[in-house]
Structures are given as structure tokens and as C-alpha cells.
Amino acid sequence: MARQLAVADLVARAREGDPRSVARLISMVEDDSPRLREVAAALAPFTGRAQVVGLTGSPGVGKSTSTSALVGALRARGSRVGVLAVDPSSPFSGGALLGDRVRMQEHAVDGGVFIRSMATRGHLGGLAGATPQALRVLDAAGCDIVLVETVGVGQSEIEVVSMADTTVVLLAPGMGDGIQAAKAGILEIADVFVVNKADRDGADQTVRDLRYMLSLGPRRERDDSVWKPPIVKTIAAKGQGISDVLDELDRHREWMDRTGERDRRRQARAETEIEAIALAQLRARIGDIRGGGTLPELAKKVVAGELDPYGAADDLVESLASG
Amino acid sequence: MARQLAVADLVARAREGDPRSVARLISMVEDDSPRLREVAAALAPFTGRAQVVGLTGSPGVGKSTSTSALVGALRARGSRVGVLAVDPSSPFSGGALLGDRVRMQEHAVDGGVFIRSMATRGHLGGLAGATPQALRVLDAAGCDIVLVETVGVGQSEIEVVSMADTTVVLLAPGMGDGIQAAKAGILEIADVFVVNKADRDGADQTVRDLRYMLSLGPRRERDDSVWKPPIVKTIAAKGQGISDVLDELDRHREWMDRTGERDRRRQARAETEIEAIALAQLRARIGDIRGGGTLPELAKKVVAGELDPYGAADDLVESLASG
Numbered sequence: 095m096a097r098q099l100a101v102a103d104l105v106a107r108a109r110e111g112d113p114r115s116v117a118r119l120i121s122m123v124e125d126d127s128p129r130l131r132e133v134a135a136a137l138a139p140f141t142g143r144a145q146v147v148g149l150t151g152s153p154g155v156g157k158s159t160s161t162s163a164l165v166g167a168l169r170a171r172g173s174r175v176g177v178l179a180v181d182p183s184s185p186f187s188g189g190a191l192l193g194d195r196v197r198m199q200e201h202a203v204d205g206g207v208f209i210r211s212m213a214t215r216g217h218l219g220g221l222a223g224a225t226p227q228a229l230r231v232l233d234a235a236g237c238d239i240v241l242v243e244t245v246g247v248g249q250s251e252i253e254v255v256s257m258a259d260t261t262v263v264l265l266a267p268g269m270g271d272g273i274q275a276a277k278a279g280i281l282e283i284a285d286v287f288v289v290n291k292a293d294r295d296g297a298d299q300t301v302r303d304l305r306y307m308l309s310l311g312p313r314r315e316r317d318d319s320v321w322k323p324p325i326v327k328t329i330a331a332k333g334q335g336i337s338d339v340l341d342e343l344d345r346h347r348e349w350m351d352r353t354g355e356r357d358r359r360r361q362a363r364a365e366t367e368i369e370a371i372a373l374a375q376l377r378a379r380i381g382d383i384r385g386g387g388t389l390p391e392l393a394k395k396v397v398a399g400e401l402d403p404y405g406a407a408d409d410l411v412e413s414l415a416s417g
Numbered sequence: 418m419a420r421q422l423a424v425a426d427l428v429a430r431a432r433e434g435d436p437r438s439v440a441r442l443i444s445m446v447e448d449d450s451p452r453l454r455e456v457a458a459a460l461a462p463f464t465g466r467a468q469v470v471g472l473t474g475s476p477g478v479g480k481s482t483s484t485s486a487l488v489g490a491l492r493a494r495g496s497r498v499g500v501l502a503v504d505p506s507s508p509f510s511g512g513a514l515l516g517d518r519v520r521m522q523e524h525a526v527d528g529g530v531f532i533r534s535m536a537t538r539g540h541l542g543g544l545a546g547a548t549p550q551a552l553r554v555l556d557a558a559g560c561d562i563v564l565v566e567t568v569g570v571g572q573s574e575i576e577v578v579s580m581a582d583t584t585v586v587l588l589a590p591g592m593g594d595g596i597q598a599a600k601a602g603i604l605e606i607a608d609v610f611v612v613n614k615a616d617r618d619g620a621d622q623t624v625r626d627l628r629y630m631l632s633l634g635p636r637r638e639r640d641d642s643v644w645k646p647p648i649v650k651t652i653a654a655k656g657q658g659i660s661d662v663l664d665e666l667d668r669h670r671e672w673m674d675r676t677g678e679r680d681r682r683r684q685a686r687a688e689t690e691i692e693a694i695a696l697a698q699l700r701a702r703i704g705d706i707r708g709g710g711t712l713p714e715l716a717k718k719v720v721a722g723e724l725d726p727y728g729a730a731d732d733l734v735e736s737l738a739s740g
Contacts (some may be wrong), residue, residue: 106427134501134725142722226726357720364716364726371730372737376699393687397680402457403549403687407694 101129105136105185107236116208116235123227124212134227140234145347148258150244155266157289160330161243167336168204168239176232176240179211180225208232224365226257257363259356260346262286262339267296284323286342292327292335301325304389319353321346379414388413424452428459431558439531439558446550447535457550463557468670471581473567478589479613483653484566490659491562492529499555499563502534503548506583531555549690572701580686582679583669585609585662588627590619605628607646609665615650617657624648644669644678702737709738
């Protein structure tokens with residue numbers, strides 16, 4: 095009982111914006127602790143408010159700088175902001191102390207910002223399993239917006255990005271090859287394109303390349319039900335274009351609300367998440383099979399010819415389900 | 418009802434030694450057909466009699482030649498013999514028409530021999546899933562001995578060999594590197610070592626190498642409960658030493674009966690088999706999750722904050738079990 099009160103207490107404090115309670119709750123879901131389920135259940139009623147924004151792009155496009163600039167602009171608006179850095183090499187991860195980290199540190203002492211780097215340690219479902227739980231903590235903590243920063247556009251990044259309401263793909267001039275390589279992937283997942291380092295040579299060419307690629311996709315002019323990903327030019331290091339990005343995030347949120355797209359995405363996201371947890375649970379139970387006494391008994395009957403192995407497997411699955 | 422009678426009929430004919438019924442039953446278990454379970458149930462009461470002998474070894478040791486020679490010697494004794502070739506590149510597989518295949522063809526027209534190459538097509542559990550079912554067919558068909566021929570000593574071969582009562586590992590002179598590489602693996606799985614091509618240079622050295630390796634293992638002289646794998650020299654192409662191999666197979670069977678080792682192995686084998694089938698069943702059910710209506714309903718509750726994803730996963734697993 096003491097434990098349950100403690101979790102409820104932590105959640106109550108997190109909802110008031112206490113950063114230490116937020117940090118502790120994230121640690122609990124990240125470590126797949128015995129209290130994970132308790133935490134998840136306690137958070138459920140307070141979730142669903144935050145706009146989850148995924149930020150992804152190849153290394154070198156200025157992702158951390160952009161995240162930092164977005165946090166600053168959101169704070170200036172009075173929004174409560176959460177940041178989840180799911181890149182182990184991120185400056186937020188407590189690893190290398192880069193300039194960006196110092197910049198983020200300013201925000202870290204600001205009561206309206208929660209910054210967290212995600213580790214995969216211990217959690218049954220890995221990063222893809224821990225991230226949605228951490229998102230729920232920040233959501234319940236009253237964040238208006240949660241930025242999920244990942245690196246690259248590989249499979250695991252796409253998994254994480256699939257947890258977002260709005261996905262921002264960052265590009266930089268002179269990385270045309272990267273665009274080609276990631277073409278199919280980023281066209282599918284991007285709601286907003288940001289061409290950062292727009293003062294560099296080739297920025298306009300990158301924008302043209304993108305426009306061309308987008309023109310190849312499905313196109314229905316004047317059809318409000320289709321979202322056409324805008325392309326925003328920024329110089330994040332100077333804060334230029336950042337408010338344009340925020341405007342597009344707002345516009346996307348309003349579009350999702352109007353069309354019901356947000357509900358569809360959240361529904362799909364919840365299905366994926368539940369399925370992943372159920373799968374991990376079943377795997378864990380299968381691992382426990384040999385420990386129990388059911389399997390040897392069934393095997394004995396098969397050896398004696400009293401039962402065939404398929405019938406025995408049926409009985410075993412039955413016993414797992416009730417176990 | 419007609420279907421059930423047909424399977425019962427096939428089993429009855431197979432028990433009388435009808436090769437076409439045997440072949441059809443193996444095809445049914447191999448293809449994971451809807452009648453697989455029916456066949457497995459119908460076979461169960463008639464299984465457990467045959468001695469299952471696994472034969473394995475690297476390519477080039479003369480495995481097919483040895484199998485063919487063993488079949489000939491067993492037939493000369495009046496034994497009913499089954500052969501399962503689980504190597505897709507085996508001459509028995511219907512692929513390349515090698516000399517060995519021609520030799521085996523002689524046996525194929527002999528009513529006391531059933532020869533079958535195993536394909537993995539369709540079966541949920543792959544080769545490791547299909548082989549024990551095919552073994553049961555040959556067992557029920559009244560085979561005194563079933564030879565399971567595999568290639569190499571890789572993981573899948575060890576899986577297949579683990580279905581045997583007695584495992585024969587074949588070696589040939591001049592393949593010392595192979596012995597070293599496979600050392601740990603073959604010492605654990607071999608009940609009988611055969612050094613084939615014993616008329617070649619280095620045969621005695623191969624025997625000495627093996628003796629040395631075996632001497633490094635656990636050794637309890639005069640302890641009847643421990644089986645010391647014998648080493649038999651053969652020239653399979655000339656039929657030399659083959660009867661010595663059969664003698665060792667008999668000796669091993671008698672030892673297993675005396676010590677209860679056969680029951681222990683069969684118990685372990687049945688456990689592994691049931692577990693694999695149960696695992697395949699659970700995986701298939703997980704694949705069905707998205708098709709049903711349970712997951713969307715649960716996801717809706719999670720999105721609405723009425724349920725947390727762990728509670729939803731519990732419910733989903735519950736529904737799988739009863740489904």
C-alpha cells in the first residue's frame with residue numbers, strides 16, 4: 095500500500111511540474127521496474143493532451159541546435175515543453191559536453207522545460223518500448239508539447255517517430271545523397287520539412303529537390319483532407335525561421351484536429367504499443383515454460399503415445415494463458 | 418467424418434507397410450496440412466518402437482555412401498528401415514542424380530525400406546518441426562530403425578540430431594581442421610564415431626586425434642552408467658566395417674534400455690518438440706491479433722485514458738489464450 099501511495103504521490107507532484115518527480119517516473123518506466131505497471135496505470139487518466147513532435151534527420155543537419163532553438167521559442171510563448179533525446183550520441187545524453195548541451199543547460203534550470211535522454215537499459219521492448227511510457231510521463235506532467243529527437247531515418251528511428259503526432263524531418267544543404275537514399279522513407283513520415291543552415295550554398299537547390307520529390311507523390315489540390323508537407327528554411331544557430339516552424343506545427347495540429355487525423359494516429363500508435371507489450375509478455379511466458387511442471391507431464395504422455403505433440407502444445411498454450 | 422476415416426485408413430495401410438500410404442502421410446505432416454493434427458493424433462498410439470539413428474558429418478566424409486551401406490546391411494538382417502535425408506543437397510532429395518542415388522534406388526524398390534528426403538516447405542516449425550512428425554510416420558509404419566541423415570554439424574543439424582536415440586558422427590582422414598573446429602560440438606552429440614575412408618592416409622591419425630579429444634572429457638572407468646563413444650573404422654564404399662557400426666548401434670540401444678537413458682532422451686525430445694509447436698502457435702496467434710476486433714477496442718480505451726497499455730496488453734493476451 096505504501097508503494098501505491100508513493101506512485102500516486104509522484105504522479106501528483108509531476109502534474110504540478112516538479113522536475114524531480116518527473117525524472118523519477120521516467121526512470122521507473124525506462125528501467126522496466128516492477129512499478130512500471132503501477133506508474134502506467136496512474137498516468138493513464140492524465141494523458142492525451144500534449145502534442146508529440148518527432149524530430150529526425152541525419153547527423154550534421156543541426157538537429158540539437160534546432161531542438162534547442164525550438165525550446166527557446168516555445169518557452170517565449172509560455173508553453174511547457176518536454177524533450178526526449180533518444181539518440182545515445184545526443185549531447186543531451188550526459189555523454190560529450192558539447193556547445194549545444196551548454197545551451198540546453200540554460201533550459202534545464204527553467205521550470206517549464208523537462209529534458210531527458212532515453213536509455214534502452216532493461217526495458218523489455220527496448221527504446222521503442224520505453225519511449226511511449228516516458229512520453230506519457232511528460233504528457234501527464236502538463237507539457238503542451240514534447241519534442242522527441244532521434245538520429246537518422248533508420249528502422250528504429252522510424253519506430254520512434256511513429257509515436258509522434260507531428261514529424262519534422264531536418265535536412266541541410268549539400269547532403270543531396272542523403273536525401274536520395276532516404277527519399278522513400280522521409281517522404282512517408284514527414285509532416286514538416288526543415289532545411290536548416292539555409293545560409294549555406296545549395297540551400298535553394300535542396301528545397302527544389304524536395305519540392306520535386308513531393309510533386310511525384312499523391313497530389314490533390316484544394317483537398318483539405320490531404321496534408322501537404324510544407325518546407326521551412328531555418329538557420330537554427332541564429333534562431334532564424336524557428337517561429338515559422340512553430341507556425342507549421344500549429345497549423346498541422348489544427349489540421350489533425352479538424353480532420354480527425356490525430357485520433358487516427360493515436361489509435362494506430364496505441365495498437366502498435368499494446369501489441370508490442372503483449373508480444374514481450376508472451377515471449378517472457380514462453381521462456382518460463384521449462385520452469386513449470388506442465389511441460390514434463392505433457393511430454394511424458396507424448397512419449398507414452400497417449401497424446402500427440404500438437405494436442406500437448408494446445409494444452410501448454412492453455413496453461414500459459416491461465417498462468 | 419470421411420476425412421477422419423481416410424486418415425485412419427492411411428495409417429492402417431502404412432502400418433501394413435504400404436509405401437504409398439507412408440509417402441502420403443509424410444507429405445501431410447511435411448506440408449503442415451490442415452490434416453496434420455489429425456495425422457499426428459492417429460499416429461500417436463503406434464509410435465515409440467523404432468530406434469532413431471542420426472547420422473551427421475561434414476560434406477565429403479561419405480555420409481550418403483555410409484547410409485546406403487547401412488541400409489543394405491540392415492536389410493540383410495531382415496530389419497525394416499526408414500531413411501530421412503534432411504539435407505537439401507542430398508542425393509536422396511530428388512536433386513542431382515549422383516551415383517549414390519542410383520545405389521539407393523535399389524533399396525527404394527525394396528518393400529522393407531522407406532526413403533524420404535525432407536523439405537521444409539510450409540511447415541510452421543521448419544525442418545526441426547517437420548522431421549519429428551515424419552519420424553513418427555516411419556515409426557508407426559513398423560520401421561525397426563530410422564536413419565536420419567543430415568549434413569554438417571551446424572545449429573540446425575544439431576537440432577535434428579537431437580531427435581535421435583543414437584547419434585553417429587562420421588569423419589574422414591585428412592579433415593583434421595574440421596575435427597578441431599567441430600570439436601566441442603561433436604564430442605557432445607556423438608554416441609558412435611565412424612572414421613570412414615579408413616584405407617586413406619591419416620586414418621590412424623584421425624582415430625588417435627579423436628581418442629585424445631575424448632580422453633579430455635569426463636571419464637569414469639568401469640562405470641556402466643557412462644557411455645564411452647566407440648570409434649569404428651569403415652570403408653563404406655566397399656562395405657567394410659559396416660557390421661561393426663551396426664553392432665555398436667545395438668550395444669548403444671541395449672545400454673540405453675538398461676540405464677533408462679532412452680526414456681530420458683525421448684522425454685527431453687518430446688519437451689523440445691511440444692515447446693516448439695506451442696511457440697509456433699503463439700506466434701501465429703500474435704500475427705492474427707490485428708485481424709480481430711479486440712486490439713482496436715483496447716487501443717481506443719488507451720487513447721481515451723481509460724486504460725494503460727500494460728493493462729490492455731494483459732487483456733489482449735487473455736483474449737489470445739481463449740481465442
